[in-house]
Amino acid sequence: MSAPDAPDPASDPADPADGMPPAGSPGGAGDADPAAELSQESVDQHVAAALGAIEQATDLDQLKETRLAHAGDRSPLALANRAIGSLPGPDKAAAGKLVGQARGRVNKALAARQVELEAERDERILTEEAMDLTVAPGRRPLGRRHVLTVTAERMADAMVGMGWEIAEGPQVEAEWFNFDALNFDKDHPARQMQDTFFVDPAKAGLVLRTHTSPVQARSLIERGVPLYVAVPGKTFRTDELDATHTPVFHQLEGIAIDEGLTMAHLKGTLDRLAEAMFGPGIVSRLRPAFFPFTEPSAEMDFRCFVCRGEDPSCRTCGGTGWIEWGGCGMVNHNVLRAAGVDPERYQGFAFGMGVERTAMFRHGIADMRELIEGDVRFNAQFGMEI
Numbered sequence: 001m002s003a004p005d006a007p008d009p010a011s012d013p014a015d016p017a018d019g020m021p022p023a024g025s026p027g028g029a030g031d032a033d034p035a036a037e038l039s040q041e042s043v044d045q046h047v048a049a050a051l052g053a054i055e056q057a058t059d060l061d062q063l064k065e066t067r068l069a070h071a072g073d074r075s076p077l078a079l080a081n082r083a084i085g086s087l088p089g090p091d092k093a094a095a096g097k098l099v100g101q102a103r104g105r106v107n108k109a110l111a112a113r114q115v116e117l118e119a120e121r122d123e124r125i126l127t128e129e130a131m132d133l134t135v136a137p138g139r140r141p142l143g144r145r146h147v148l149t150v151t152a153e154r155m156a157d158a159m160v161g162m163g164w165e166i167a168e169g170p171q172v173e174a175e176w177f178n179f180d181a182l183n184f185d186k187d188h189p190a191r192q193m194q195d196t197f198f199v200d201p202a203k204a205g206l207v208l209r210t211h212t213s214p215v216q217a218r219s220l221i222e223r224g225v226p227l228y229v230a231v232p233g234k235t236f237r238t239d240e241l242d243a244t245h246t247p248v249f250h251q252l253e254g255i256a257i258d259e260g261l262t263m264a265h266l267k268g269t270l271d272r273l274a275e276a277m278f279g280p281g282i283v284s285r286l287r288p289a290f291f292p293f294t295e296p297s298a299e300m301d302f303r304c305f306v307c308r309g310e311d312p313s314c315r316t317c318g319g320t321g322w323i324e325w326g327g328c329g330m331v332n333h334n335v336l337r338a339a340g341v342d343p344e345r346y347q348g349f350a351f352g353m354g355v356e357r358t359a360m361f362r363h364g365i366a367d368m369r370e371l372i373e374g375d376v377r378f379n380a381q382f383g384m385e386i
Contacts, residue, residue, distance in 0.1 A: 037080055038087065038095040043102045046076040050106045054113050063117055067110055077103050144379040148250055148371060151359040152232045155252045158276035159230035162269065164254070167229040169215035171236070175205040181217035182293040183334040197236050208236035212253035213293060216331075216350060219255065220339035225346050226258035232355065243367045250355035257331065257341065257348030263296075266328055266349035274302040274325070277358060281308070285322060294329025294350055301325060305361075316361075323361065326353030 036042060050070035057063040069075060077099060084095045156166055169177075179191055189195060190210060199206040215231040223229070231253040239245040256265070263286070270284040282305055286298035301322040307314035309321025317323050328351035333343035356368055363382065365371065370378055 037083055038098065040098065043077070043080065043098055046070075046080065047102045047105055050075075050077070051109050054106075054109045057113060057117070060114070060117050060121065063110070063113055071103070071106050071110060077106065144376075144382060146379055147359050147363060147365075147382050148355055150382070151362065152250060152252065152355045155273070155277060155355065155358065156230055156232050158273050159252075159254060161276070162272060164228045164230050164256075167215050167219050167223075167231050168233060169209070169212070169218050169231065171209055171234055172199060172206055173209040173214050175207055177214035177217050178207050178209050178211075181335065181338040182213055183332050183338075184292050188292065193238075195238055197238060210237050211235050211352065212251045213350070213352065215253060216255045216293070217335065217339050220257065220336070220341055225341055227348070228256045228258070230254045241369060241372075243369065246356070246368055246372060248372075251352050252355060252358075253350070253352040255331065255348060255350040257336070257346050259346060261330075261347050261349060263330060263349065266330070266351065269349075270300055270302075270328065270351060277362065278302060278305040284325070286328070289327060289329075291327055291329060293332050293335050294327075295332045297327065297329035299324060299326075300328050300351065300353075325357065326351060328352070 050066075053066045053070055054063070057066050070077070072078065081096075081099045081103070084092055084099065087095055160166065175191075179188070184190060196210050197208040199208070212231040212233045212235060215229070215233070219227055219229050219231075231251075233251065233253075234248060235251050236248055239247050241247065254269070256269070267284065267286065271282075274282045274284050282303050284300050284302045286300055289297045289299040291297040301324050303309060304314060304317035304321050304323055306316040307321065309317075312319040314321075328349065331348045331350050336343040336346065336348075356371055359365065359371070360368065
């Protein structure tokens with residue numbers, strides 16, 4: 001007879017590489033004695049080791065590790081429980097009772113320690129994370145951008161989104177750019193000192209610009225045509241400060257000069273701007289008016305964003321369904337000629353509206369004086385917008 005084949009190490013149940021318990025441990029193979037592993041003395045040792053580890057756990061993470069080591073699937077008691085199957089029939093019941101009671105003691109101790117450690121954790125959190133509501137707040141409140149700055153930037157962004165450029169001009173302006181280039185007659189009321197701030201000496205011909213329209217002429221001269229520019233900026237007039245007027249205010253001006261432009265292009269631009277500032281579905285309308293630098297000219301209104309023209313008692317629009325916003329029209333041929341543009345070839349439109357008025361409607365501000373009084377609490381209500 002031939003000698004028996006040598007055992008394959010890879011299939012040896014004593015090899016720990018196969019994930020089975022080593023020989024001599026409960027549930028293992030080899031020389032292990034299931035009866036010895038399931039004796040009262042052996043089980044009591046496992047229970048004592050488990051209870052000692054549970055008592056020594058100082059936080060919930062350690063208790064979790066202890067649970068895996070002494071009550072998990074690879075714990076000594078779990079392996080002893082598996083070894084019951086290898087006992088003779090008459091001994092299985094006694095061994096099952098012994099191991100079951102042992103595992104019950106360990107699980108009960110684990111549950112009790114879990115409650116204790118959770119209570120300690122909650123008490124520690126209450127102590128370490130307690131808030132003293134009587135402590136004075138920080139003396140450095142968060143800053144806020146002014147609502148006028150944010151509103152002007154939103155309006156400018158809407159124009160840039162339509163492909164327009166942003167232009168700027170000086171606040172101390174030559175009288176020629178402020179009036180003459182815009183077709184203001186020599187005897188126009190706006191050229192009187194009761195309406196305009198003149199810079200001393202008066203003969204110098206310098207004024208604090210009364211509108212952002214001078215940038216129209218400057219842009220036509222400097223950039224040429226075709227031209228699509230929006231001009232946000234500060235303007236000055238000799239108005240008394242009250243709820244609806246201020247001597248220093250802000251405007252957004254727009255001018256487009258190109259071949260073939262019509263009032264329809266103006267209307268579409270205003271509709272898009274109104275929708276960007278006051279919400280979807282808001283449109284504009286034009287009413288006949290007169291301005292020296294446009295012909296024909298119109299006052300522009302936008303649909304009431306509160307009642308949408310459906311509430312005769314609406315306080316925002318006075319029940320009309322429309323809110324006045326600014327002025328507009330087709331650029332006067334005299335303005336084009338003053339800037340050296342051929343009015344027979346190029347046409348265009350211009351419009352302008354107040355930034356303060358826009359901000360007041362957007363945010364429900366009733367008194368314009370709140371915009372300039374400098375109370376930090378006023379801007380705080382608008383939050384931070386970038």
